[in-house]
Each structure stands twice: as C-alpha cells, then as structure tokens.
Amino acid sequence: MGWVTEHHPTTDELNACVQCGLCLPVCPTFRLTGRETASPRGRLQAMSAVSAGVVEVDEAFASIIDFCLGCRACEPVCPGLVPYGRALEGTRAEIAAQLPGRERQRRWAVGTALGSRRLMRLAGFGVSMAQTFGLLGLAPKKYRRVSNGLRSLRDRGDSVVGDVVGPGDIGIIGLLAGCVQDEWFRPVNRAAVQLLGMAGYRVVVPERQTCCGALAAHDGKAAAAARYQARNFDVFGGFDQLIATAAGCSAHLAGYRWPGHSPETLDVTVAVARAIEAGRLPRSDIAKGDIAIQDPCHLRHAQRVIREPRLILEAAGYRVVEIDDDGLCCGAAGLYTVLQPEASERLGAQKADQVRSVGTTRVATANPGCEMQLRSHLGIDYEIRHPIEWYLGSLTDEGLV
Ligand code: SF4
Numbered sequence: 223m224g225w226v227t228e229h230h231p232t233t234d235e236l237n238a239c240v241q242c243g244l245c246l247p248v249c250p251t252f253r254l255t256g257r258e259t260a261s262p263r264g265r266l267q268a269m270s271a272v273s274a275g276v277v278e279v280d281e282a283f284a285s286i287i288d289f290c291l292g293c294r295a296c297e298p299v300c301p302g303l304v305p306y307g308r309a310l311e312g313t314r315a316e317i318a319a320q321l322p323g324r325e326r327q328r329r330w331a332v333g334t335a336l337g338s339r340r341l342m343r344l345a346g347f348g349v350s351m352a353q354t355f356g357l358l359g360l361a362p363k364k365y366r367r368v369s370n371g372l373r374s375l376r377d378r379g380d381s382v383v384g385d386v387v388g389p390g391d392i393g394i395i396g397l398l399a400g401c402v403q404d405e406w407f408r409p410v411n412r413a414a415v416q417l418l419g420m421a422g423y424r425v426v427v428p429e430r431q432t433c434c435g436a437l438a439a440h441d442g443k444a445a446a447a448a449r450y451q452a453r454n455f456d457v458f459g460g461f462d463q464l465i466a467t468a469a470g471c472s473a474h475l476a477g478y479r480w481p482g483h484s485p486e487t488l489d490v491t492v493a494v495a496r497a498i499e500a501g502r503l504p505r506s507d508i509a510k511g512d513i514a515i516q517d518p519c520h521l522r523h524a525q526r527v528i529r530e531p532r533l534i535l536e537a538a539g540y541r542v543v544e545i546d547d548d549g550l551c552c553g554a555a556g557l558y559t560v561l562q563p564e565a566s567e568r569l570g571a572q573k574a575d576q577v578r579s580v581g582t583t584r585v586a587t588a589n590p591g592c593e594m595q596l597r598s599h600l601g602i603d604y605e606i607r608h609p610i611e612w613y614l615g616s617l618t619d620e621g622l623v
Pocket residue numbers: 238239240241242243244245246262263266296299300301302303304
C-alpha cells in the first residue's frame with residue numbers, strides 16, 4: 223500500500239542517504255544492539271522499502287521505527303544532510319494512520335490532554351496529592367521511572383501564565399510556558415521570566431497559548447501537532463522573540479513554518495547566555511565548585527546548542543565537568559521510558575554511571591525528561607536543575623538580584 227498521508231518521508235529526503243554508515247557509531251540504539259535495523263541507515267532503508275512498495279507499514283516495520291529514540295544524534299554527523307528527524311516524524315504519522323488501533327490511549331493523552339490547561343492542572347493536582355500521601359509507589363511498574371524522577375510538586379509555586387514582566391528596553395519576548403513544564407517545572411519558567419526581565423526585555427506569557435506539539439509530532443499525531451501549532455501562530459505571531467524553557471519544546475518551535483511574521487525562536491539557554499555576554503546579566507566572582515553537565519539531545523543534536531548552557535553555569539561560578547563527549551541520549555526521549563522500558567533503562571543507567579564517575583552531586587540539564595530520567599537513576603543525593611536555575615540561585619545567594 224505504501225504511504226497514505228501527506229506527511230510521509232519524501233524521495234529527496236530518503237535519497238539524501240548515501241549509506242556511508244558514519245551515523246552508526248553515534249546512534250544509541252545501534253550501540254545497544256549492533257543491529258542494522260536499529261541504526262539510522264537501516265531505518266532509512268526500511269522507509270525507502272515502504273516508498274518502493276516492497277514492504278508494508280505493518281507491525282514489523284512499526285517496531286523498527288518505535289525503537290528509535292528520535293534523539294537526532296545521527297543528524298550532525300551526516301554528510302548527506304539527511305533530515306532524519308523530519309523523516310521520522312512523517313513515518314510515525316504514517317504508522318498512526320495505517321495502524322490506528324495500537325495507540326488509542328496515547329492519542330487522547332497527546333492529542334487532547336497536553337493541549338488543555340485544565341486537564342494538565344487536574345493531572346498536576348492529582349500527582350501532587352499522590353506525592354503528599356505517598357501513593358506514587360502504587361503506579362503501574364512501567365510508570366515507576368517517571369514517578370521516581372518527578373520533582374516535589376507541593377512547593378512548585380504559581381504558574382507564570384498571564385505574567386507580564388520587565389521594561390522592554392531591548393525587545394518583547396513571548397514565553398512558551400509549555401504543558402508539562404508549566405505544571406511540573408514551574409521554577410524553571412519563573413527563573414526565565416525573572417532573568418529575561420532583569421536583562422531588559424518585556425516578557426509576556428500569554429494565557430491563550432498551548433502545548434508546542436512536540437510530543438504529539440514525535441508520536442505521529444500530526445493533526446494534533448498542527449492544531450497546537452495553529453493556536454500558537456495566533457498567540458505568538460506578533461512577538462520579536464519566542465522563548466521556550468524545555469529543550470524539546472524549543473527544538474520543535476524551531477521547526478514551525480510561520481504563516482506571516484516569524485518571531486526568532488530560541489531556547490532560554492541561548493537568550494540568557496546572550497544577555498550575560500552583552501553584560502545585561504551579571505557574572506559571579508565566587509567559585510562554587512564542580513557541576514556535571516548533561517546535554518539534552520534536542521539542544522545538542524537538534525539545535526546544536528552546546529556552548530550556552532556551559533557559559534551560564536560558568537557565569538554562576540561553577541566549574542563545568544563533562545560527562546559524555548558524544549552526547550548520547552539518556553533514554554528519556556519523550557514517551558520512550560514508558561514505551562521501550564528496557565532500552566530506556568539501560569541508557570539511563572549508563573548516563574547515571576557517567577555522572578557518578580565525575581564525583582560531583584550537582585547536575586545541570588536543560589530538559590524536563592532528561593532531568594526526570596537522571597533523578598530516577600541517581601536518587602535524592604544528587605541535585606539536578608536547569609542551568610538557569612543554578613544561575614539564578616547563585617545570583618540570589620550572592621545578593622546580586
Ligand atoms: S550518516 Fe547520513 S548518509 Fe551516512 S548512512 Fe547515516 S544517514 Fe545515511
């Protein structure tokens with residue numbers, strides 16, 4: 223039957239692969255298994271076989287695609303500039319269209335719940351109550367990693383949605399609060415609003431915004447992702463800049479094709495690093511010791527943002543310690559922890575070992591999924607926060623804010 227939707231990988235995208243194999247050593251799933259079908263090249267060949275009508279979009283094909291993390295570590299090393307992430311999203315949309323019965327619950331969760339602030343608040347309240355009464359241990363086993371990695375929601379404070387902060391001398395920023403980020407990682411959003419306001423921006427967090435659509439798009443729910451995107455076009459179309467505080471969201475925003483004026487979309491680490499370099503935010507002179515840094519795939523591989531989180535941590539007074547020169551995925555990867563628990567477990571354990579080996583219990587990561595994966599593997603002796611939280615904490619301790 224071949225492809226049936228408009229989202230499928232194009233012939234140009236697939237033919238860009240010259241089958242050189244340079245992507246194999248950087249692919250976490252190939253490194254775990256050694257199987258060609260678990261490599262970028264093998265997956266692209268499987269997609270090409272569907273395009274040519276040689277194989278069907280069936281369960282066997284879907285399992286090859288399901289095992290991919292979507293980490294995009296294969297993109298920066300690729301001489302053919304294969305847009306692997308785009309081809310993967312299109313293929314997942316095809317699987318969702320051609321095998322609709324396999325994921326009904328997920329369709330509701332990513333297609334409806336993430337876009338509803340009311341439902342997300344309800345979920346946040348439920349999790350907060352479960353934490354208070356010690357009920358998270360009763361969660362089904364496959365959700366245990368997620369629940370063990372959560373921050374305490376009891377003291378998360380208020381949402382920034384609706385806030386308007388800062389003088390606006392140097393521009394107006396729209397802040398995407400995010401779906402999961404707004405509920406479970408509010409201190410990161412608050413740090414972003416405070417720091418960017420201090421830097422001289424007017425930071426606006428509009429009420430009508432919705433989820434960026436990253437989780438829906440990565441899961442093949444193309445219609446839901448397009449619906450979320452259309453709402454955000456309306457809400458953020460007039461801003462100079464659009465900032466997201468989760469690396470997965472900023473990477474997805476970078477792929478938006480705006481119908482009219484296009485705001486500059488940035489990860490918050492880039493915006494804060496620029497403000498520090500321009501002298502609009504201070505640097506600490508007080509040395510505070512080592513901190514381990516973990517690069518989220520959607521920052522390092524998808525956006526090629528590597529320098530900025532390090533600059534922020536150094537400006538906070540820390541000595542940044544590298545844990546992984548290849549920037550291998552930690553195994554969180556959106557819903558991967560739940561959908562592919564065994565591979566996710568192995569990658570998470572490997573990343574945790576790398577952190578333990580450098581001998582500091584401070585860890586910085588700029589993505590909520592990575593933070594939860596690290597915390598669930600490292601335990602409560604490790605303090606894991608976003609780079610801008612470490613930075614704001616440092617300025618606050620020194621009385622610089
Ligand atoms: S590096 Fe790029 S061109 Fe080479 S095999 Fe991998 S995807 Fe194909």
